[in-house]
Amino acid sequence: MAFQKAVKGTVLIGGGAIATVFGLSQFSQYRNKHGSLVNVQAAEAVTVPIKNDFPTREEQISTLKSTPEFDVLIIGGGATGCGCALDAVTRGLKTALLERDDFSSGTSSRSTKLIHGGVRYLQKAIMKLDFEQYKMVKEALQERANLLEIAPHLSAPLPIMLPVYKWWQLPYYWIGIKLYDLVAGSQCLKRSYVLSKSRALEHFPMLRKDKLVGAIVYYDGQHNDARMNLAIALTAARYGAATANYTEVLRLLKRTEPGSGKQRVCGARCRDVLTGQEFDVKAKCVINATGPFTDSVRKMDDQEVPNICQPSAGVHIVMPGYYSPDNMGLLDPATSDGRVIFFLPWEKMTIAGTTDSPTDVTSHPIPTEEDINFILSEVRNYLSVDVEVRRGDVLAAWSGIRPLVTDPNSKDTQSICRNHVVAVSDSGLVTIAGGKWTTYRAMAQDTIDAAIQAHNLPAGSSKTIGLLLQGAEDWSPTLYIRLVQDYGLESEVAQHLASTYGDKAFEVAKIAQVTGKRWPIVGKRLVSEFPYIEAEVIYGVKEYARTAVDIISRRTRLAFLNVQAAEEALPRIVDIMGKELNWNEQKKKEELEAARKFLYYEMGYKVKSDQLTDSSEITLMPSDIERYKKRFHMFDKDKKGFITILDVQRVLESISVQIDEKTLHDILNEVDLNKNGQVELIEFLQLMSAIQKGHVSGSRLAVLMKTAEENLRQRVVIPVDRSGGGL
Numbered sequence: 001m002a003f004q005k006a007v008k009g010t011v012l013i014g015g016g017a018i019a020t021v022f023g024l025s026q027f028s029q030y031r032n033k034h035g036s037l038v039n040v041q042a043a044e045a046v047t048v049p050i051k052n053d054f055p056t057r058e059e060q061i062s063t064l065k066s067t068p069e070f071d072v073l074i075i076g077g078g079a080t081g082c083g084c085a086l087d088a089v090t091r092g093l094k095t096a097l098l099e100r101d102d103f104s105s106g107t108s109s110r111s112t113k114l115i116h117g118g119v120r121y122l123q124k125a126i127m128k129l130d131f132e133q134y135k136m137v138k139e140a141l142q143e144r145a146n147l148l149e150i151a152p153h154l155s156a157p158l159p160i161m162l163p164v165y166k167w168w169q170l171p172y173y174w175i176g177i178k179l180y181d182l183v184a185g186s187q188c189l190k191r192s193y194v195l196s197k198s199r200a201l202e203h204f205p206m207l208r209k210d211k212l213v214g215a216i217v218y219y220d221g222q223h224n225d226a227r228m229n230l231a232i233a234l235t236a237a238r239y240g241a242a243t244a245n246y247t248e249v250l251r252l253l254k255r256t257e258p259g260s261g262k263q264r265v266c267g268a269r270c271r272d273v274l275t276g277q278e279f280d281v282k283a284k285c286v287i288n289a290t291g292p293f294t295d296s297v298r299k300m301d302d303q304e305v306p307n308i309c310q311p312s313a314g315v316h317i318v319m320p321g322y323y324s325p326d327n328m329g330l331l332d333p334a335t336s337d338g339r340v341i342f343f344l345p346w347e348k349m350t351i352a353g354t355t356d357s358p359t360d361v362t363s364h365p366i367p368t369e370e371d372i373n374f375i376l377s378e379v380r381n382y383l384s385v386d387v388e389v390r391r392g393d394v395l396a397a398w399s400g401i402r403p404l405v406t407d408p409n410s411k412d413t414q415s416i417c418r419n420h421v422v423a424v425s426d427s428g429l430v431t432i433a434g435g436k437w438t439t440y441r442a443m444a445q446d447t448i449d450a451a452i453q454a455h456n457l458p459a460g461s462s463k464t465i466g467l468l469l470q471g472a473e474d475w476s477p478t479l480y481i482r483l484v485q486d487y488g489l490e491s492e493v494a495q496h497l498a499s500t501y502g503d504k505a506f507e508v509a510k511i512a513q514v515t516g517k518r519w520p521i522v523g524k525r526l527v528s529e530f531p532y533i534e535a536e537v538i539y540g541v542k543e544y545a546r547t548a549v550d551i552i553s554r555r556t557r558l559a560f561l562n563v564q565a566a567e568e569a570l571p572r573i574v575d576i577m578g579k580e581l582n583w584n585e586q587k588k589k590e591e592l593e594a595a596r597k598f599l600y601y602e603m604g605y606k607v608k609s610d611q612l613t614d615s616s617e618i619t620l621m622p623s624d625i626e627r628y629k630k631r632f633h634m635f636d637k638d639k640k641g642f643i644t645i646l647d648v649q650r651v652l653e654s655i656s657v658q659i660d661e662k663t664l665h666d667i668l669n670e671v672d673l674n675k676n677g678q679v680e681l682i683e684f685l686q687l688m689s690a691i692q693k694g695h696v697s698g699s700r701l702a703v704l705m706k707t708a709e710e711n712l713r714q715r716v717v718i719p720v721d722r723s724g725g726g727l
């Protein structure tokens with residue numbers, strides 16, 4: 001066995017060494033040819049003027065309706081579509097973009113948030129001596145550098161640790177990771193390094209100690225994906241692209257070409273989802289950038305065309321920040337079933353994922369309990385036994401659909417494309433499919449190049465390398481200090497605004513409400529434990545947010561960070577949006593319901609309820625049941641068999657604890673599984689059983705009732721803790 005390992009190690013090291021030479025020669029060739037890829041001056045080459053602000057959605061819709069013919073019409077407002085719009089408009093093309101939901105509502109807001117070349121793809125490139133794969137990694141690494149450069153407020157390098165548990169893996173991983181640095185060449189973010197076991201544990205104290213040999217740390221980029229997507233869309237709009245969210249393409253328009261008699265795509269029939277109004281948008285070229293939905297648009301062009309998308313779902317979970325160090329991620333390159341798992345700090349929380357399983361294409365993917373448990377069990381494998389990894393600490397969970405595609409240009413229709421593909425149909429529809437977030441700009445460049453060629457459009461080469469995105473122009477790492485000093489914002493809020501809106505953070509600060517307190521002077525939080533403020537809702541509406549879901553999931557990231565906090569913030573968000581958008585009471589109610597449904601199904605709330613229901617065989621000891629029954633009856637004085645808000649209020653008043661009615665509603669709602677407005681004894685026992693099994697933690701009702709019981713016993717008043725609240 002040991003011999004086998006040694007042989008394997010030698011082979012791998014040998015392979016690695018050969019690859020190093022290969023990589024080095026590529027690297028020097030690259031350096032000689034390109035010098036520095038990230039040329040921020042590139043923006044100056046853009047001759048199209050940029051406006052200070054972007055038009056309103058209503059103005060955009062009216063431009064879409066009144067323009068006789070666009071050069072390009074892009075379908076899909078994810079990273080790829082918005083990237084295409086920016087590439088086209090900065091080349092001087094008259095550009096339109098239609099998104100049927102919100103910008104980034106699809107896969108682009110549900111990624112792992114990494115801007116990366118893919119260490120594991122490089123490993124495959126080396127092991128299989130696959131030059132195509134190598135080129136793909138190289139391109140992604142160049143794009144990684146560009147993205148960090150053009151939106152420094154929304155992205156940053158992140159050190160990622162690869163824990164090593166076998167001696168022979170150390171040189172193997174080290175060579176692989178060094179090669180990753182080398183392939184990045186001048187765009188290497190920071191050099192990778194090796195850590196001894198003790199230094200690894202210093203950096204990552206929660207790591208499992210036994211058998212740990214050491215670790216290797218390398219760098220990739222990380223970003224706020226939905227905000228990055230929006231920044232691309234807003235930049236395109238400022239350059240003059242007519243971009244509209246909530247505008248769905250229903251079918252493609254075709255005309256007969258005079259000479260050949262061929263049918264050519266010349267626009268799309270679309271529907272303003274918010275008003276129901278339908279209209280046509282005409283264009284010389286239509287681009288299909290609909291990610292996992294690529295086949296539905298391809299079939300609008302040609303019903304007979306075979307599918308190219310093989311959708312695959314990936315689930316992520318969010319756990320409290322204390323599960324990972326503030327600035328160190330972790331990569332497990334070989335999980336129990338061969339998949340890669342990332343465990344990364346993000347927005348002061350910990351994000352873990354992802355899984356990979358075949359799925360149907362849907363706009364509303366739902367995370368499953370099986371996926372969540374798989375991730376949790378993998379996390380348990382590399383965290384210290386002292387850290388109890390609890391199901392209840394899952395604060396949010398979501399699923400995203402990878403738009404994996406087969407190449408329609410290729411004879412082999414079965415093999416999945418590792419890179420993106422651009423295809424032009426007989427009728428001129430340009431489809432861009434596959435790829436990844438990191439390479440959206442290169443994908444857009446290839447797509448617009450193909451569109452120009454296929455449709456003879458009057459435009460030059462791409463201008464987007466080094467082109468700064470919305471918020472980046474006057475951003476600096478110390479910008480938040482000016483926000484604190486000039487506006488009187490809390491430091492944490494100021495940092496959040498600066499890293500979300502960049503130099504536009506001042507616009508948000510200007511409309512922030514006075515708190516009425518000595519400090520902070522302005523900036524009312526939406527929920528106490530997150531730095532999101534009410535002014536962001538107003539600004540979000542200006543940034544084309546039209547539903548409460550847009551605010552909780554993509555203008556702020558509350559739904560992705562903590563579903564309970566998002567639910568708590570909803571009524572206030574709906575109130576503010578209602579004022580901005582003139583919603584009546586009925587519309588507000590509908591918005592609230594739609595957003596709750598979104599949290600319930602898409603962000604993991606449902607799985608939580610299922611968890612509680614699953615523990616319906618209550619596995620409590622008879623003595624525990626008696627204890628909990630007593631606690632329950634302290635609240636249910638009339639022995640009705642259920643407790644209501646009034647019951648809880650009565651007990652809390654008797655021990656002088658004040659909680660407002662709305663919060664109480666939320667607290668009860670978490671446990672009220674059959675949603676009949678009251679918590680029955682069985683529901684309460686299910687909750688206590690689930691807590692004992694570790695499925696649920698930090699239930700606020702449980703904490704409240706326990707505290708009340710202790711208080712009544714001791715007659716000492718202590719404040720009620722707010723828990724983090726798990727799913």
Ligand SMILES: Cc1cc2nc3c(=O)[nH]c(=O)nc-3n(C[C@H](O)[C@H](O)[C@H](O)COP(=O)(O)OP(=O)(O)OC[C@H]3O[C@@H](n4cnc5c(N)ncnc54)[C@H](O)[C@@H]3O)c2cc1C
Pocket residue numbers: 075076077078079080081098099100101102103104105106107108109110111112113114115116247248249250289290291292293297312313314315354399400401402403434435436437438439
């Ligand atoms: C779990 C997971 C993790 C990932 N992690 C990473 C990562 O860390 N780094 C990385 O680089 N990549 C990552 N990726 C890949 C990356 O997220 C995707 O490749 C990318 O977001 C795809 O963007 P898109 O614009 O092509 O698709 P989408 O973002 O899905 O956008 C397509 C849009 O088209 C719209 N649309 C569809 N039909 C119509 C119509 N008829 N009319 C108008 N609009 C329409 C949809 O509403 C949707 O918004 C990950 C993917 C997954 C699934």
